[in-house]
Amino acid sequence: MTPGLWELVLKGVWTTIQLLVFGALLATAVSFVVGIARTHRLWIVRFVAGVYTEVFRGTSALVMIFWVYFVLPIVSGWQLVPLWAGTLALGLTYGAYGSEIVRGALNAVDPAQKEGGIALSFTPWQRLRLIVLPQAVPEMIPSFCNLLIELLKGTALVSVMGMGDLTFSANLVRLALQQSAEIYTYVLLIYFVIAFVLTRLMRGLEKRLKAGVGKDPGTGRAARELKRAQTTGVGVAGGAGLGGGAA
Amino acid sequence: MKWDWNAVSGFMPHFWDGLRVTLEALALGSLLSFTLGLVWTLLMRTPTRWVRWPVGVVTEFVRNTPLLVQLFFLFYVLPEWGLTFSALTTGVFAIGLHYSTYTMQVYRAGIEAVPVGQWEAATALNLPRRRTWTAVILPQAIRRVVPALGNYVIAMLKDTPMLMVITVLEMLGQARLFSQQHFQFTEPVTVIGVAFILISYLASLLMRALERRLVR
Numbered sequence A: 001m002t003p004g005l006w007e008l009v010l011k012g013v014w015t016t017i018q019l020l021v022f023g024a025l026l027a028t029a030v031s032f033v034v035g036i037a038r039t040h041r042l043w044i045v046r047f048v049a050g051v052y053t054e055v056f057r058g059t060s061a062l063v064m065i066f067w068v069y070f071v072l073p074i075v076s077g078w079q080l081v082p083l084w085a086g087t088l089a090l091g092l093t094y095g096a097y098g099s100e101i102v103r104g105a106l107n108a109v110d111p112a113q114k115e116g117g118i119a120l121s122f123t124p125w126q127r128l129r130l131i132v133l134p135q136a137v138p139e140m141i142p143s144f145c146n147l148l149i150e151l152l153k154g155t156a157l158v159s160v161m162g163m164g165d166l167t168f169s170a171n172l173v174r175l176a177l178q179q180s181a182e183i184y185t186y187v188l189l190i191y192f193v194i195a196f197v198l199t200r201l202m203r204g205l206e207k208r209l210k211a212g213v214g215k216d217p218g219t220g221r222a223a224r225e226l227k228r229a230q231t232t233g234v235g236v237a238g239g240a241g242l243g244g245g246a247a
Numbered sequence B: 001m002k003w004d005w006n007a008v009s010g011f012m013p014h015f016w017d018g019l020r021v022t023l024e025a026l027a028l029g030s031l032l033s034f035t036l037g038l039v040w041t042l043l044m045r046t047p048t049r050w051v052r053w054p055v056g057v058v059t060e061f062v063r064n065t066p067l068l069v070q071l072f073f074l075f076y077v078l079p080e081w082g083l084t085f086s087a088l089t090t091g092v093f094a095i096g097l098h099y100s101t102y103t104m105q106v107y108r109a110g111i112e113a114v115p116v117g118q119w120e121a122a123t124a125l126n127l128p129r130r131r132t133w134t135a136v137i138l139p140q141a142i143r144r145v146v147p148a149l150g151n152y153v154i155a156m157l158k159d160t161p162m163l164m165v166i167t168v169l170e171m172l173g174q175a176r177l178f179s180q181q182h183f184q185f186t187e188p189v190t191v192i193g194v195a196f197i198l199i200s201y202l203a204s205l206l207m208r209a210l211e212r213r214l215v216r
Helices: A003-037 A043-058 A061-076 A082-108 A111-119 A124-161 A166-177 A181-212 A220-232 A239-246 B005-044 B049-063 B067-080 B087-112 B116-124 B129-166 B171-182 B186-215
Strands: none
Touching: A003 A043, A003 A082, A003 A124, A003 A166, A003 A181, A043 A082, A043 B186, A061 A082, A061 A124, A061 B129, A061 B171, A061 B186, A082 A124, A111 A124, A124 A166, A124 A181, A124 B067, A124 B129, A166 A181, A166 B067, A181 B067, B005 B049, B005 B087, B005 B129, B005 B171, B005 B186, B049 B087, B067 B087, B067 B129, B087 B129, B116 B129, B129 B171, B129 B186, B171 B186
């Protein structure tokens, strides 16, 4: 591959990273708003948030991207810049998945913690901000890490619309070289490296957040193995009863 | 803008064709991912490090890279290597391979959730290793993993539109073709979006029913 082609690939990497960052920001915002709305005390708020989740999880991300690119301009009269259209489609789709993560983590907070907040006559907003969220967020991180990898893989979809991301550049390079194996191998490796870096970053974040609420960060191989053994009932003596009970 | 019902009715014959291809890809892809996933899981449990290590690296790689690029890779590279398959076969293979790296995690969790006592009982009964797996462990493990596998069937369903990029005329491919011929985008894409919501909803109902039957 010539330097010119590499430059094209690097440009694609930059677009992919921009999409990833903006998409992740929008998806996080949507996740929290919709996820918190699904635990709201008014049924209508819960219902609307639930419909949103079902619709955006139910459709394919690619169909959603088509819809944003082709249908939205006709319906609304606004043609979005490709980067924002891609961000919108990805953020709304993956935000719907994220809202389930937020909802699950909020529900997993010990009820006594919320009752403690009521006893101290905190407002609902104070309870959420000072008691529930600080405990729920560290629990969300591993799932959000998975979602972030899914989002990274989802960014490749915008190439179908002709947006110059990494996958799109790869297709151009394939046409230029008339060889496929080399460029696609590089591209897969680049995606893998980005995913690997993301995983490391999220693990560090989880450790810090858990330490912040006084929880065992669960670092190290031994701790992880033990935790897995406790939840699955394999590997430690006496685990059988635990595993059987949990299953 | 106006919603054009004529476009909808004009699109419907193409839609049914696309739906058939989508469901075909989904059925074959699921079957392949269920089988391969179990193979990976069992390979990961072999005592030999030289088997576990490569399987671990390859599956980790496949899981963390985009299915779309994998589709391109298989579609353009396999013919260069002298292996020519139809687009649909390539697509089914890509989907099955990609999702097998997810189902392997599911199987692993399911196998680890079988109580240790079951293993010990099999040893006590002096069952051969193969019988232990086929008669004791797997029947219990697979029953536990059906709901999680069902989730991945729905995820696969939503990834089938990607087959469009390798010329498979599934639902979205048909919609694009129709759009190019009639310059009407809104109706076909919306019809497909609704179809996806309906199918995933039906599939989740089906999974729940199946789950109830298995748990009983």
